Amino acid sequence: MDNCTYRYIIVYDNENNLIYAECIKWLIGEFDTDVEFVTRPEKLGEGLELQFISSKNSCHTIDVAKKELCIQGKSLKFTVNEKDFISKRYDQPFNPLIDRCSKVEIFAKDETVDFETRIWFRNKVLPFEKLKEITKVDLFRNSELLNTFLFYEPTRIIVNSYFLDKRKNIGSSEPRNLEITFIDEFNHFNNANYVINAFKDGSLLESINGSISETVNLNLRESPDELEIQIYNDGTLIYDQRYFYIKKIEIGATISSGAVKLKDGNYVEKYTTENFSVGE
Structure with missing residues (x-):
């Protein structure tokens, strides 16, 4: 049995209908806490309440026949x-785990939002703003989360990548030598394999694969501007990351340099514009 905690966020109305809920099954490592608690309900307004739960046991039940999910008396059909x-990936629209x-696993009431729900939704501006402040869950921006329960099981693999030949001076050669390491936090993926793809201007520079037990050294012919790392365990994708390297930032600044007094006694601010770049 896994040593873990089930961490819940639940939002429900005054009839105990789940409006939104999530649970993260979090394996307990050396620096994690396994404290159990149930917070007092916090009123969000407009009949909505928020509660947090941390438990060593799952708190939700699923009645498959009735298609009903319950969390401590709150339910979702x-x-x-x-x-x-x-x-x-940078194009992933929603990742609550950052x-x-x-x-x-997703449980949802409907695939579409009917007219009555849209009206109800518009009347919940203040409660949803308060929910966002407390939990960072934005139901206005991610309205597809309305009337859902999400059960997460994170992949506990840490991937570190860095250039061994970082640029020391502006104008020196761009880095091309990458080292990539994998940390399997709980040794659950001893047979997992990686696929690494390096890109330049949208074109593939190099693709390699191997075991995550290895330390990877990539000596590329050009400096990449994108890197994609995928990990498969018994043929199933368990890790998928793609990101850009930021090599140069253009900055424009408007600087106030005092004021000039006009003949009519009014003052006009003097501004100068400066443009500069960081990198390359």
Whole structure:
């Protein structure tokens, strides 16, 4: 049995209908806490309440026949039940875990939002703003999360990548020698394999694969501007990351340099514009 905690966020109305809920199954490592608690309900307004739960046991139950999910007396009648995978790619629209890839199981009431729900939704501006302040969950921006329960199981693999030949001076050669290491935090993926793709201007520079037990050294013919790292365990994708390297930032600044007094006694501010870059 895994040593873990189930960490819940639940939002519900005054009839105990789940409006949004999520649970992260978090494996307990050396520096993690396994404290159990149930917070007092916090009123968000307009009949909505928020609660946090941390438990060593799962707190949700699923009645498959009735298609009903319950969390401590709060329920969601779902019509959709799907499994998906959340990556760390720059084009990933939603990742609540920020720095983790994760399996996710989705339970949702409907695939479409009807007219009455839209009206209800517009009346919840203040409660949803308060929810965002407390939890960072933005139901206005991610309205597809309305009437859903999301169950996350993060991939506990840390990937570190850095250039061994970092540029020391402006104008020196761009770095091309990458070192990549993998940390399997709980040794759950001893047979996992990686695929690494390096890109330049959208074109593939190099692609390599191997075991995550290795330290990877990439000596590329050109400096990459994108890197893609995927990890498979028994043929199943468990880690997927793609990101850009920022090599140059253009900055424009408007600087106030005092004021000039006009003949009519009014003052006009004097401004100068400066443009400069960082990198390259």
